[in-house]
Amino acid sequence: MRSSIPLLLALVTVAVAQENSTPDAPIALPSATPDAPVVLPSSTRAAPVLPTCGQVQVHFEEEVRRASRLSAPVQTGKFLVGGTQADYGAWPWTVSICVQDWFGTCVYQAAGAIIDNNWVVTTHSAISLDVVPTTLRVRAGTINHGANGQFVKVREVHRPTDGSDIALIRLDAPVIFGPFTQPICLPTYDDDVVQAGVPAWFTSWGYTSPTFATVETYLQQGELWISSNSVCDDFTTHTKNETQLCAGGFVGKGGLATCKYDMGGPLMEKRGDTWYLFGLSSTNNYVGSNCKSATVFTRVKAFCDWFHKTTGISCID
Known part of the structure; x- marks a missing residue:
């Protein structure tokens, strides 16, 4: 009889515990919302693949x-200064x-x-x-x-x-x-580039000579030097500092100029590993200077809002 006493006490304890419990209560998961969407870890989310602007990807x-x-x-x-043929993928x-x-x-x-x-x-x-x-x-x-x-x-x-x-x-x-x-890339600022004496790269298919020339079949590249806007005032109306910049010219003195059909060509500079568009070829003195004078470029930064x-x-x- 003594050996059965502990067993009886255990059965009574279990019965009391079951009586004090709430059988119909739902099982509560820690801070869970039944209708909440399942959120995957950030490492498994599929993000859209978009290229970073201003990157040259061809290197081999x-x-x-x-x-x-x-x-x-x-x-x-x-790249060589002086108007050379561009390589595939360079620009x-x-x-x-x-x-x-x-x-x-x-x-x-x-x-x-x-x-x-x-x-x-x-x-x-x-x-x-x-x-x-x-x-x-x-x-x-x-x-x-x-x-x-x-x-x-x-x-x-x-x-x-x-x-x-x-x-x-x-x-x-x-x-x-x-x-x-x-x-x-389009720049929010260009003060570091538009100063006179700063070089910038230009590409287009325009004439490489003012006489007996045709549009170039292959893209041409060259380095132009930014000039004071007053240099371009010699052949055009007053250059607007806010929306225009002057570059190129000084051909025969180590410089390079744009020519006919170079309109719209981009003027670019590199910051770190990223290329930015600072100007677009707008006005040159094709007839009067035989493609030797500076060119007025539209200043891209001025049109960010537009x-x-x-x-x-x-x-x-």
Whole structure:
């Protein structure tokens, strides 16, 4: 009998515990909300893949040779001053703009720069007012303005109401970003670049000589020196410091100048590893100076608000 006493006490204890419990109470999970969505760890979220602007992605000789199928110079990351042929992928945001006729022939008009997969920026003067926007075409991802790359129709052209020499081209279909097609960054400030004596890079397909010349087949590159705006006042009306800058000239003294059909070409400089668009070729003294004088460029920074209002694209530091 004594050995069964502990067992009886244990059974009584269990019965009392069951009696004091609430059988129908729901099981409460720690701070859980039944209808709350399941949140995955941040490392497993799928973020959209967007390119960083102003990045040159081509660095390997074999990749360039496969793309060009030519024995052209390859990308080395170093450029020569004086107007040389650009390498494939060296300036992946520079595009050519042409007008297509009824027969399918597209006549080169100007250069421009990609700022988004749907938008290209150029100068207003580069596109004739009587040109129907839908006859314009943009060729991206190649240094040959008449072949290869991505050939895209234009949907519309936007110009500021104040008559400034700048234009935004909206593409009918987005370009596809890759090693040879990238956007360039738009700067919020340019005080470090627009000072006289600072070098900046320029690209376009314009004439390399003022006489007996034609549009270049392959993209040309060169380094221009920023000048005081008063230098450009010698052949044009007063250059506006807020919306224009002066660069190039001094040919024969180590300088380089723009020429006919260089309109809309981008003027660029690198900050760290990122390229920024600071100017667009606007006005030069093609006839009077035989492509030796400085060029008026539209100052990109001055139009940041207009860029954002028209395209939703923001300038960045």
